[in-house]
Amino acid sequence: MSDSPTVLCAQPDASERAETADVLADAGLAVEEVESVGTLTTALDRSVDCVVTAFDLPDGDGFDVVDAVRSVNPACVVILYTEHAPSDLPRGGPEQVVEYVPRMVPESRERLADVAAMAAAEVTQAAYPVPETETERLAAVQQYDVDQLAAIDAFDRLTALMTSHFDIDVAFVGLMDEHEERFVACEGANWRTLSREDAICTHTILSDETMVVEDTHEDPRFAEVDALKQLDIRSYAGVRITDKQGNAIGAVCCTDGEPRRYTQTELDDLQRFADEVEEQLLLRRRLQEDA
Amino acid sequence: MSQRRDDRYTFDGLPLNPVRPGTSLLVTGPVLSGAREMGLRLLCSSDADGGTVLVATDKDATTMLEDFERHGGVLDRERVRVIDCAQESGDLPEDSVSTVSTPADLTGIGIEYSGQYESTYASGYTRVRTGIITLTPLLVYSDDVRAVYRFLNTITGRIGTADGLGICVLDPNAHEEQVVESVAQFFDGRVDVRADRGALDLRVTGLRDQPTNWTPVGT
Structure with missing residues (x-):
């Protein structure tokens, strides 16, 4: 399997598409060609790093491509590569922010290759903040097998203890991978995953301070997140967990269906629960390394 | 591949050391008494190959360019370009100014910004300073702050990969503290x-x- 960043190139005209694909490949990208929104949708998966698309396609336009990409791979970079001037393009929705490279400038394909190669390797169009050391962090998370961890009773016991100790609806331990939070243990609900742009833990892993949201409806970061309403998360407290190198791999959290405050004593207790989870994870890693 | 530059960005007349290419800075403070002026001063370039792309959200393009010049910017339309989203513009001059009807149109702002960035780049001005003055209307007009997060990832991503410099101004008093802290994460x-x-x-x-x-x- 190639280590090169993967790019989907969507242009309707076969010869133009082949020329674009050649230039992208010369820039070190693994290119897959598609000619329509339909074929792009079929080819899309989470391994795609970047999508380069014409605006006019036989079965839709560039914004249809953006919608298709966001539904499968929300952080993937999309680049509009078109002869249309920006002012000639219809206006997209606020969630359709994209990169744009005009085809009418000289050597536009080479410029596109430059922008795409850099973007595919280094840029995200995620709708959330990403830690500065994301690459190292993701490598650290990949060291853990969530399914294996989920089978361990210790995490279930801890989260069960947390729900009764704090008198809350749900307590969980989650690991944050590239696209979603995956729950190792979850007491009070049967959540398996939550997309990163919906998860409050996306913010928790950014700081070593305890994250408290007393009322999601009153916090502008979360007031419009439908997934939190569907999961009945009205209040939240979470502490990030790190590996021994300091990479934030996930969080230990409390949620409730009602607005709620946490005393300093409760937050100290939450920190102790998180320390315990961190220790358990370190122990599992050590056992894995020794095996 | 694009030419990687090691030359740091300098700030004439300001008590700041040069910063490495690809850096994005958030300038916070009261907009009317300092932060806006600071943002514009950070955008002034004495580099021969230096360009500036301004996203004007709180004043129209003409006023923004006048302010930029007053704070030391050199008005050369080839190298200074504006995306005007302040809804006040009457006669808009030339190719160096684009308009977007509302600060809520983050997709439009992003595309116009990339277009002006590419025009600046194609004219040979490859050390591009980007200014968003200010972020406040983008946050206020967006129903869901996650759209602004995506916009910021896209803009700072371009600045980072193109070895540019990003300067965004925000008045912290206009927003909840949590929003200011989360926006600061992108810089x-x-x-x-x-x-x-x-x-x-x-x-x-x-x-x-x-x-x-x-x-x-x-x-």
């Missing part, structure tokens, strides 16, 4: 600005070799 460093009896002070967090205590700014 490499933060320049706090305050005005004390007409004189400006600044301090920097998040970057090495910069003044971390309040430091007077010369005029």
Whole structure:
């Protein structure tokens, strides 16, 4: 399997598409060609790093491509590569922010290759903040097998203890991978995953301070997140967990269906629960390394 | 591949050390008494191959360019370009100015910005300073702050990969503290600005070799 960043190139005209694909490949990208929104949708998966698309396609336009990409791979970079001037393009929705490279400038394909190669390797169009050391962090998370961890009773016991100790609806331990939070243990609900742009833990892993949201409806970061309403998360407290190198791999959290405050004593207790989870994870890693 | 530059961006007349290419800075403080001026001064370039792309959200393009010139910017339409989203523009000059009807149209702003960036680049001005002055209307007009997050990832991503410099101004008093803190996550460093009896002070967090205590700014 190639280590090169993967790019989907969507242009309707076969010869133009082949020329674009050649230039992208010369820039070190693994290119897959598609000619329509339909074929792009079929080819899309989470391994795609970047999508380069014409605006006019036989079965839709560039914004249809953006919608298709966001539904499968929300952080993937999309680049509009078109002869249309920006002012000639219809206006997209606020969630359709994209990169744009005009085809009418000289050597536009080479410029596109430059922008795409850099973007595919280094840029995200995620709708959330990403830690500065994301690459190292993701490598650290990949060291853990969530399914294996989920089978361990210790995490279930801890989260069960947390729900009764704090008198809350749900307590969980989650690991944050590239696209979603995956729950190792979850007491009070049967959540398996939550997309990163919906998860409050996306913010928790950014700081070593305890994250408290007393009322999601009153916090502008979360007031419009439908997934939190569907999961009945009205209040939240979470502490990030790190590996021994300091990479934030996930969080230990409390949620409730009602607005709620946490005393300093409760937050100290939450920190102790998180320390315990961190220790358990370190122990599992050590056992894995020794095996 | 694009040419990688090691030349750091410098700030004439400001008590700041040069910063490495690809850096994005959040300038915070009261917009009317210091932060806006600081943002514009950080965007002034004396580089022969330096260009500036301004996203004007709180004033129209003409006023923004006048302010830029007053704070030391050189108005050369080939190298200074504006995306006007302040809804006030009447006769808009030339190719160097694009309009977007509302600060809520983040997709439109992003595309116009990339278009102007590419025009600047194609004219040979490859050390591009980007200014968003200010972020406040983008946040206020967006129903869901996650759209602004995506916009910021896209813009700072381009600045980072193109070895540019990004300067975004935000008045922290206009937003909830949590929003200011989360927006700050998208930047490499933060320049706090305050005005004390007409004189400006600044301090920097998040970057090495910069003044971390309040430091007077010369005029």
